[in-house]
Amino acid sequence: MAQRNFNDEPICVECIGDAFLREEIQETGGAAACSICGTVAPSWAARQYAARIQPLLASRFVRESQRDEMLASDLPELEAVFGEDSPHYKNFSEAYTRCNGYEISVLPLKAVFAAAKEDFEGGYVFNVDLRVSGEVFGDFVILARQALSEGHKDVAAVLASAALEDALKRFARANNLDVHEKTMHDIVNLLKSSGLVGGAQKSLLDTMPKLRNAALHAEWNKLTEPDVSSIIGFVEQFLLTKFSA
Known part of the structure; x- marks a missing residue:
């Protein structure tokens, strides 16, 4: 049969x-x-x-290997750019734990990554970074001004100069300039040649590397209180115009 x-x-x-x-x-x-x-x-x-x-x-179904590929490629990118505490990273992680393989459950993963990509390409992440950095540098400036008012010129010079140099580097990096192993003088020239600083700010910036070098090399006799005050004033203005967007 x-x-x-x-x-x-x-x-x-x-x-x-x-x-x-x-x-x-x-x-x-x-x-x-x-x-x-x-x-x-x-x-x-x-x-x-x-x-x-x-x-x-x-x-309507995504293979498990494809989901793992998304986790292996997209999640590290979100962590590197936005950080583990960012909404994009957390939302992607949560969406992945709920993903059962069907396309409808994969859509939130794609949506989170698309939103993150849009923020990145729109420069939002760099604006946030600059604002946060500006707040930190602002604290240094407040301490520098307080130290200067109490007669601690040298302490104020170091605080203000450190804030100045790091602010210039971060601003340059946020505008896609290569500052790796560049001196402050090099960074100043990069910012000027790229048109990122101008007017009175550009002229004042030319004097900053010399004052910074004196402060960070402990050449106190080359710095006066007006010099230190000018560094503090420049950093305050730079943060206001470049880091508060």
């Missing part, structure tokens, strides 16, 4: 609930006695149903 092949068993249109699939069976199926209900009606073999439905299921 020949072994029964269930893949070839006919299943009629009356046993199918999906309206679109029923219409397709009516148009293309051959009349046969249904293996389920016995009705003679337009039918498909079981293998035909499988061939027709499998691509639909596949289009």
